[in-house]
Amino acid sequence: MRVVVVGGGIGGLALGSGLRRAGVEVSVFERDTDVRATGGYHITLDGPAQEALSGLVAPEIVERMLASGSALRLRDPDAFWDRRGRVLGYGPELRDDPSLDIDRITLRALLAEAVGDDLHLGKVATGVGYAGDGAPVVWFDDGTSVTGDLVVGADGAHSLVARFLAGGPTNAPAGIVGFSGRTSVNDLSAGERARLGTRSGLVVGPHGAALYLGFLDPVGNAVLDRPELRSPVTTGPTFIWGAMFPDSAVTGALRKLRGSALRAALVARFRELGWRPEVLEVIEAADAESVAAFRFNAASSRAGELAPWPAGRITALGDAVHATPPTAGMGAGAAIRDAADLVERLGSVPLPPAVEGFEAAMRERGAAVLTAAMGPVRWILFTDTVAGAALTVAAAPVLAAAARWRGRR
Numbered sequence: 088m089r090v091v092v093v094g095g096g097i098g099g100l101a102l103g104s105g106l107r108r109a110g111v112e113v114s115v116f117e118r119d120t121d122v123r124a125t126g127g128y129h130i131t132l133d134g135p136a137q138e139a140l141s142g143l144v145a146p147e148i149v150e151r152m153l154a155s156g157s158a159l160r161l162r163d164p165d166a167f168w169d170r171r172g173r174v175l176g177y178g179p180e181l182r183d184d185p186s187l188d189i190d191r192i193t194l195r196a197l198l199a200e201a202v203g204d205d206l207h208l209g210k211v212a213t214g215v216g217y218a219g220d221g222a223p224v225v226w227f228d229d230g231t232s233v234t235g236d237l238v239v240g241a242d243g244a245h246s247l248v249a250r251f252l253a254g255g256p257t258n259a260p261a262g263i264v265g266f267s268g269r270t271s272v273n274d275l276s277a278g279e280r281a282r283l284g285t286r287s288g289l290v291v292g293p294h295g296a297a298l299y300l301g302f303l304d305p306v307g308n309a310v311l312d313r314p315e316l317r318s319p320v321t322t323g324p325t326f327i328w329g330a331m332f333p334d335s336a337v338t339g340a341l342r343k344l345r346g347s348a349l350r351a352a353l354v355a356r357f358r359e360l361g362w363r364p365e366v367l368e369v370i371e372a373a374d375a376e377s378v379a380a381f382r383f384n385a386a387s388s389r390a391g392e393l394a395p396w397p398a399g400r401i402t403a404l405g406d407a408v409h410a411t412p413p414t415a416g417m418g419a420g421a422a423i424r425d426a427a428d429l430v431e432r433l434g435s436v437p438l439p440p441a442v443e444g445f446e447a448a449m450r451e452r453g454a455a456v457l458t459a460a461m462g463p464v465r466w467i468l469f470t471d472t473v474a475g476a477a478l479t480v481a482a483a484p485v486l487a488a489a490a491r492w493r494g495r496r
């Protein structure tokens with residue numbers, strides 16, 4: 088059997104590696120010319136995603152991932168703050184949480200290594216369909232084409248392959264625009280370092296303004312303490328933050344800015360919405376080059392609406408099918424689990440039923456991940472309603488007082 092994979096992001100590379108290990112002939116075609124010259128911050132891999140990965144890549148690659156990953160169990164519980172910097176509550180203890188955060192570039196580079204010379208870079212797919220003999224075929228912008236027994240679209244949220252199968256887009260804008268950046272903890276004032284601690288957190292204010300802070304330290308909090316195996320992009324305690332606003336003319340104007348101009352405009356926008364300066368220091372201290380905008384796209388959270396096509400010899404996985412906003416940190420993990428499931432089925436079930444079973448399981452998995460990710464999105468959008476804004480403002484002092492009282496006990 089020969090499998091053609093379109094897209095060498097996280098899901099496509101995980102699939103390529105798994106098929107190669109299983110002895111299946113596979114070729115992964117990716118439009119980027121360098122897997123490291125790509126955007127992205129950190130990816131969270133929970134226990135099931137790590138378990139899936141350990142079946143897809145060789146043990147030495149798993150070890151290098153663990154040596155480059157930041158362990159959640161070494162972090163303090165997540166915090167919820169208000170826009171004045173008051174603590175409203177804490178999340179659960181993380182000491183038994185097996186999840187890790189890893190730089191997207193590091194994860195992608197390690198997966199690319201696992202795929203080896205079955206990865207073909209600089210190949211832009213421009214069309215997909217069936218040849219006269221019924222074999223699936225992919226066409227590229229350089230005039231070449233390739234056929235296989237199975238074509239898998241792992242080409243992300245704007246997937247060409249899934250659009251061919253579904254007859255249209257498989258997701259839509261979720262109503263929120265995100266702006267991310269990277270801030271070294273060493274660039275924060277002593278006061279702010281003490282206030283934030285070694286924890287991730289979320290601030291949600293009225294009018295749909297929210298700020299996520301993700302703490303990672305792949306060196307100090309390494310999952311596996313093997314410095315000789317380490318290859319993270321992040322080399323010290325760092326906050327990867329995501330500012331979120333409802334999609335509007337204001338965010339449209341922000342999206343046109345870059346670097347320090349965007350960073351300053353984000354701070355100004357939060358200040359207009361009543362946020363205290365100390366809460367915004369993490370944005371002000373960010374590496375200007377790291378600040379970038381991205382739009383949240385989401386597929387349906389109803390399983391029956393995902394992969395709305397009959398099973399055949401062309402399929403898709405990951406964001407191509409269940410594009411997931413980053414609010415639950417589960418999109419990449421779901422793509423990896425899709426890949427592991429497809430590899431397993433292709434090894435034990437003949438082709439048409441293998442794809443049918445794979446797509447049925449992926450619908451359930453995708454819907455579960457989307458349900459988790461859309462909770463925070465809906466909450467943030469609710470604060471942009473008159474009732475939601477009033478409730479957010481009224482609840483903050485009550486929750487802050489309750490948190491102080493619990494702290495005193």
Ligand SMILES: Cc1cc2nc3c(=O)[nH]c(=O)nc-3n(C[C@H](O)[C@H](O)[C@H](O)COP(=O)(O)OP(=O)(O)OC[C@H]3O[C@@H](n4cnc5c(N)ncnc54)[C@H](O)[C@@H]3O)c2cc1C
Pocket residue numbers: 093094095096097098099116117118119125126127128129130131191210211212213241242243244245246247404405406407411413416418419420422
């Ligand atoms: C640049 C980038 C940065 C990201 N940063 C983060 C992040 O910081 N945190 C986070 O949680 N998630 C991030 N994500 C999303 C996360 O990586 C995905 O949600 C998740 O990995 C799902 O994996 P996937 O393989 O389905 O899609 P992706 O990882 O998006 O991979 C899709 C791949 O297909 C390729 N492709 C698309 N169209 C074609 C074509 N026509 N021909 C050939 N190749 C094509 C793309 O170049 C891409 O490499 C990012 C995604 C991208 C593309």
